[in-house]
Amino acid sequence: MEAKGSESSGGSENLPFRLVDQQSQTVLLRAEDILGFFVDPDQTPPDLVTFTGVQHLGTGRGKTEEAELQVVDRHGERIGAYYLGRVRAARSRTPDVNDERNPEVPYDFFGFTEEFPEAGRIWKRWAGAGPVESGEWARVPAGWQESWLHVVQTSWFTTGRRATRYRGGGTVELDGSLITGRDAFYCALGEAANGPRGYFGSNLDALFDCLRTARADGTAPFELVWREQAASRAALGADFTGQVLGLLGECGVTVRSD
Template sequence: MSPESEGTDASQDEAREVLYRLVDRESGAVLIAAEDLLNYFVEEDREPPETVTFVRTHQVGRARRKTGEAELRVVDRQGRTIGVYYLGRVCAAFRHELVASGADRPDLDYSFGHTCEYPRAGDIWRRWAESRPVEHGEWARHPSDWHESWLHVVQTAWFDSGRNATRYGTGGTAVIDGSGFTTRDGFYCALGEAVNGPGGYFGSNRDAVHDCLRTMRRDGAAPFRLVWHDFAASREALGGDFTDSVLSLFEGAGVETELSPE
């Protein structure tokens, strides 16, 4: 193997380890690339941290210490962007000239204007960086307090991949297992998967479901039938007012529903 090919292979191996890139939106320059991120995905009521830490950095852009138009990109193992967060103003909390080079991969801090209030999103992005979900029910294998973060990742990845809020070429019947969730976030995870397949999106709240149904009809997507298994369990967990309001949305959009007690 030639030295040139060895260098290419090494750079590809490094790229497969990168999960986050901090990018200047105006120039497109990568300010920093790293394997992980600390203190960005945090609890909603947590005091915002002073800095966000990029863990094991692979690239440090020396052109700018700060920018007013930054975005954080989540990338998969092939280096493709799978999610984007607009940050606005960011500032390096370190001196570039003191950053070690080579294989040390330092942890470096940046000051962000805000954080992401979905605490499990970082763990889920790491899973999605390996491959998008291809099996039904992966979200349901996580505890219920993960479902809000899973739904956030689904929605972010959905729109950043260029998809619209509509139904795509899936089967004519969408099936929801009402025994698989106990929260409204879990219901929306189940609905998105039922309508658009694993990792699919079909709304993250009632208004968003309405928008998806309206967009589906506008785009001429094929109608579908909704089968809701164990509906009684869903009604008990989510509340009658909520389940009735969701059913009225489907009825208004001409979606046939079948409510199964088991």
């Protein structure tokens, strides 16, 4: 169901974040950015989450028990979502979005945060981007890759896809030279199996779910051509690499190094 008052085309490229009352599907606000929601795991969560660059503010609803934070692309299509439950506006007055160019609107999320500090920047990048390109994840700083994987997984399921393989063809090519750690491995594997910004697991259990679901769907087992496997093994460690290879073999995937 589309939120009431949401843009279906155009006009959303600078407003990727919106707060929605799930029960009524009313848009409470649209904003350019959100501060204090995506945090470092070691960071003490702020008391308030602040929406900045608010250019739409609903009237008469400063509190809701069924809130959802949505991320939308420049066409107004939802690409990510977080169920928040209870939220409450913490403003002393209602900003006039006609008079204030970029008002800030604080909200109390009652301690709800996401421990992926770069996710907000990545969502903004995705929301305003043009055509999706291969290898985007490898061109961001290494410290962003955990957040990138989180955004990939969240977007994948928000947009109605499942933990399975969608791309056809019997061969998947994985570039091991780009793999610098486990997050990078899952980013690379998701792209190899399901295309740019594709998901194919974010840990071993999730990888098994993807392999098992594909098998249940009747998808033929694929051959994984793992290029530069020695380089990625050095980055991932022999134990983890062995677990991955064992899981792939258990699920009927033939692995060939190249």
